[in-house]
Amino acid sequence: MHMKYDYYNHTNVFKPGYNVQMGSSNGYIRHIYVSGDANDRNTYIPFMEGYHRAYGCFPRKTPADAGYGSYDNYCYCKEHDIELYMKYNTMHKEQEKVTDKNRFRSYRMKPDEEGNIYCPQGHTFTLEQTKESVKGRYPRTIQFYRNEHCEGCPLRSQCAQSKHGRTLQRTDKVAEMQIEVRENLLTETGQELLKQQSIQAEGIFGQIKQDQEYDRLWRRKETMVKLELLLVSIGHNLRKYHTHRMQKQKTNQKNHS
Structure with a gap:
């Protein structure tokens, strides 16, 4: 992919860009993946396959932000017991209070x-x-719904953009896996994983980019x-190991003194 080098002055000069993925555990970088794809969703499966080649197994849990949550990635996790x-x-929008804007x-x-879907006006x-x-990567079954009560509805201008009325697309398997995601993340383990994901993943990038310039x-x-x-x-992991070892030595000295 490429990124604009001089966006505001419109010089049409571009610079190449790379999507860098890093997987961490206990503060150490376990695996990296480099891609020219700007979409994070497309990097998850290649990253995990590279991880499997390196370690001969898959991790049990892979907490990540919403950029990675997709049908194919969820199915891949199911296939490999992740x-x-x-x-x-x-996910976060669903937890917000219902307003006139988001309803x-x-x-x-x-x-x-009972399996019925209703519009804001109460029509099925x-x-x-x-x-x-x-x-x-994985086939899916998509259901196409249409509301036949849009004609004359007072909310139509806010709800339906098409002249044929409001439509919806659903995949039941996606909805089921999203429910599982929400339930997992609400557990004590899920909350701790989200906390560590934020600290470790963002922390590692911060240390490399800011501290090491x-x-x-x-x-x-x-x-x-x-x-x-x-x-x-490798440099990051060596610094991490050295720092951890020095802290452990100081702790042992204090305990013996």
Whole structure:
């Protein structure tokens, strides 16, 4: 991918950019992945496959922010017995208070106990068709709903953009996995993992970029960039190990004194 070098002056000069993924545990960098893809969702599976090649196994839990929560990534976790702790893009919005602005969002319109979906005006959606999609890594079944009561509805201008009325798309399997994600993250383990994910992942990038003043890549092409980042990661892990060892020695000296 590329990023604009001089956005405000419109010189049309671009610089190359790389999407850097790092997996950490106990403050140590365990694995890295470099990609030219700007979308984090597309980097999760290649990252995990690289991790598996390096260690011969998959981690049990991989907490991550909403940029990684997708149908394919969740299915990949299910396939390899990885517990679901990755947020999805509407998770925090679903927990917000219902307002006049957000009550028309699709994530607010979910099936009730009887499987009926209602619009903000209280009208039921009708299932029009079901299709099998094979666009991603894992096939999915998509249900297409339409509300047949939009004509003359006083809320239509706020709710429906199409002249044919309000439509919805749902995948039951996605909804089930999102429920599992929410339940997992609400547990004590989930809260601790989110806390550590924020501290470790963001902390490592902060230490490398701010403390070590490494805020740009000096090499080009993915193979050379990966080599450079491997050296940076080794340096980080050595500093981490040395700091941990010195702290342990000081603690032992205090206990013996």
